[in-house]
Amino acid sequence: xxxxxxxxxxxxxxxxxxxxxxxxxxxxxxxxxxxxxxxxxxxxxxxxxxxxxxxxxxxxxxxxxxxxxxxxxxxxxxxxxxxxxxxxxxxxxxxxxxxxxxxxxxxxxxxxxxxxxxxxxxxxxxxxxxxxxxxxxxxxxxxxxxxxxxxxxxxxxxxxxxxxxxxxxxxxxxxxxxxxxxxxxxxxxxxxxxxxxxxxxxxxxxxxxxxxxxxxxxxxxxxxxxxxxxxxxxxxxxxxxxxxxxxxxxxxxxxxxxxxxxxxxxxxxxxxxxxxxxxxx
Amino acid sequence: xxxxxxxxxxxxxxxxxxxxxxxxxxxxxxxxxxxxxxxxxxxxxxxxxxxxxxxxxxxxxxxxxxxxxxxxxxxxxxxxxxxxxxxxxxxxxxxxxxxxxxxxxxxxxxxxxxxxxxxxxxxxxxxxxxxxxxxxxxxxxxxxxxxxxxxxxxxxxxxxxxxxxxxxxxxxxxxxxxxxxxxxxxxxxxxxxxxxxxxxxxxxxxxxxxxxxxxxxxxxxxxxxxxxxxxxxxxxxxxxxxxxxxxxxxxxxxxxxxxxxxxxxxxxxxxxxxxxxxxxx
Numbered sequence: 001x002x003x004x005x006x007x008x009x010x011x012x013x014x015x016x017x018x019x020x021x022x023x024x025x026x027x028x029x030x031x032x033x034x035x036x037x038x039x040x041x042x043x044x045x046x047x048x049x050x051x052x053x054x055x056x057x058x059x060x061x062x063x064x065x066x067x068x069x070x071x072x073x074x075x076x077x078x079x080x081x082x083x084x085x086x087x088x089x090x091x092x093x094x095x096x097x098x099x100x101x102x103x104x105x106x107x108x109x110x111x112x113x114x115x116x117x118x119x120x121x122x123x124x125x126x127x128x129x130x131x132x133x134x135x136x137x138x139x140x141x142x143x144x145x146x147x148x149x150x151x152x153x154x155x156x157x158x159x160x161x162x163x164x165x166x167x168x169x170x171x172x173x174x175x176x177x178x179x180x181x182x183x184x185x186x187x188x189x190x191x192x193x194x195x196x197x198x199x200x201x202x203x204x205x206x207x208x209x210x211x212x213x214x215x216x217x218x219x220x221x222x223x224x225x226x227x228x229x230x231x232x233x234x235x236x237x238x239x240x241x242x243x244x245x246x247x248x249x250x251x252x253x254x255x256x257x258x259x260x261x262x263x264x265x266x267x268x269x270x271x272x273x274x275x276x277x278x279x280x281x
Numbered sequence: 282x283x284x285x286x287x288x289x290x291x292x293x294x295x296x297x298x299x300x301x302x303x304x305x306x307x308x309x310x311x312x313x314x315x316x317x318x319x320x321x322x323x324x325x326x327x328x329x330x331x332x333x334x335x336x337x338x339x340x341x342x343x344x345x346x347x348x349x350x351x352x353x354x355x356x357x358x359x360x361x362x363x364x365x366x367x368x369x370x371x372x373x374x375x376x377x378x379x380x381x382x383x384x385x386x387x388x389x390x391x392x393x394x395x396x397x398x399x400x401x402x403x404x405x406x407x408x409x410x411x412x413x414x415x416x417x418x419x420x421x422x423x424x425x426x427x428x429x430x431x432x433x434x435x436x437x438x439x440x441x442x443x444x445x446x447x448x449x450x451x452x453x454x455x456x457x458x459x460x461x462x463x464x465x466x467x468x469x470x471x472x473x474x475x476x477x478x479x480x481x482x483x484x485x486x487x488x489x490x491x492x493x494x495x496x497x498x499x500x501x502x503x504x505x506x507x508x509x510x511x512x513x514x515x516x517x518x519x520x521x522x523x524x525x526x527x528x529x530x531x532x533x534x535x536x537x538x539x540x541x542x543x544x545x546x547x548x549x550x551x552x553x554x555x556x557x558x559x560x561x562x
Binding site: 007011018019021098100102103104105106107108109110111113130131134135138139141160161163164165166167168 | 288292299300302379381383384385386387388389390391392394411412415416419420422441442444445446447448449
């Protein structure tokens with residue numbers, strides 16, 4: 001696997017691949033890779049001739065007081081996983097390679113969409129995501145890019161950005177990967193103490209409850225949200241950030257489940273903020 | 282010359298050219314083309330294998346009360362000029378092809394740069410420019426793009442955007458083209474009555490005055506701006522929007538001419554707002 005740290009290296013290698021008529025897939029990540037990321041690489045390998053992963057903890061999507069400094073990093077282990085899954089190149093730039101000191105250009109969706117769900121408590125988050133993903137698109141110029149359904153709002157926002165900005169890139173969403181006991185895989189799970197790790201199960205349990213209610217025919221989104229909320233409140237270590245039912249495309253609040261509806265939650269377990277979701281088509 | 286009205290047509294044609302190993306140049310315009318635009322096409326033809334021009338009056342860069350509706354249009358004449366100068370494809374989309382009804386994604390430079398000069402009275406202008414130019418970059422994926430020095434602030438902002446967003450596109454600036462009597466070529470010159478056309482000469486005359494003072498060794502930017510202002514004020518039909526000396530890259534106000542300095546003016550002649558400038562290296 002090629003390890004590239006500069007934009008110029010990536011451009012040169014991708015240009016060479018394109019000259020050979022090969023298709024290129026991009027898997028953007030913040031590193032500390034787990035089986036969820038591995039599933040994105042696998043999908044990309046199955047759909048593209050060459051696969052580029054990026055490993056970059058992007059400062060512009062972290063707000064003040066968030067975990068930019070402590071976000072877990074282990075590039076050596078990331079490289080081992082990427083190599084094992086057939087990734088062809090990893091792009092691992094320094095912050096200074098990605099952002100000039102006076103960088104000031106941002107890509108932003110100026111609608112309610114990025115203000116819902118995670119945007120309520122993380123007001124600059126999706127502006128940072130759109131900006132860094134646009135830059136990665138401009139650097140790698142992939143045919144397809146792969147994102148996890150775990151970050152459902154991010155996926156919806158990237159799809160909207162790609163549509164609005166006329167990027168000629170197909171966005172492929174991939175299902176949530178879970179631990180054996182149901183906890184959604186996340187790099188931030190490493191923050192959890194043993195006790196918190198057990199308490200964190202309340203997230204996937206409340207998601208399962210929503211799925212069960214929907215399977216039983218419940219279509220009142222408010223009732224489902226209420227049941228999920230009550231479930232989470234039974235866990236003393238859990239503090240709810242949000243429990244929401246929103247339209248799967250626009251992220252607008254849904255009361256009656258008619259169009260594809262996203263049931264999404266963000267819950268603090270101790271100091272660690274975790275998210276989970278399910279989409280009902 | 283190929284006339285394309287859809288994004289899909291442009292993508293397919295450019296992909297075919299790239300398969301053949303050809304380089305592509307982009308000349309974005311709002312149409313009603315004049316010799317200034319022709320010089321951009323000529324430059325592009327001389328530097329690229331294939332040249333794409335876009336003709337699109339972009340609504341997102343016009344503010345309320347500006348001349349979006351009355352902006353001059355003559356696509357047939359534009360095609361004749363483009364064909365004559367060797368342009369290979371013109372992209373002429375409807376507004377609905379470029380913007381979904383609920384389009385909300387924008388590219389913006391969040392610094393003082395777009396608030397200077399034209400940005401003072403046109404607060405959303407450069408956000409619209411950055412957004413539409415980004416979209417054209419994403420659609421055409423050119424190797425080089427060509428812009429006129431006449432819109433000096435636009436050129437500086439595009440350069441900054443390309444740098445910040447890591448677009449792999451070379452930006453080529455081309456000199457101002459003038460009428461025999463000195464008036465800078467502009468599609469908006471068509472708005473001028475015979476009397477206003479004569480009065481409009483005050484713009485290029487004040488630019489010439491700045492160049493003369495600089496040639497004579499004057500390095501006090503404020504004095505030069507003052508002399509230009511006085512010159513323009515001698516013309517009864519002229520109403521100054523701004524007369525400014527700014528850094529050629531950052532657009533920050535300059536008092537002493539040491540780094541490359543842009544002397545830029547915007548002046549209403551009757552209801553028509555015209556701009557002109559000179560850069561002192």
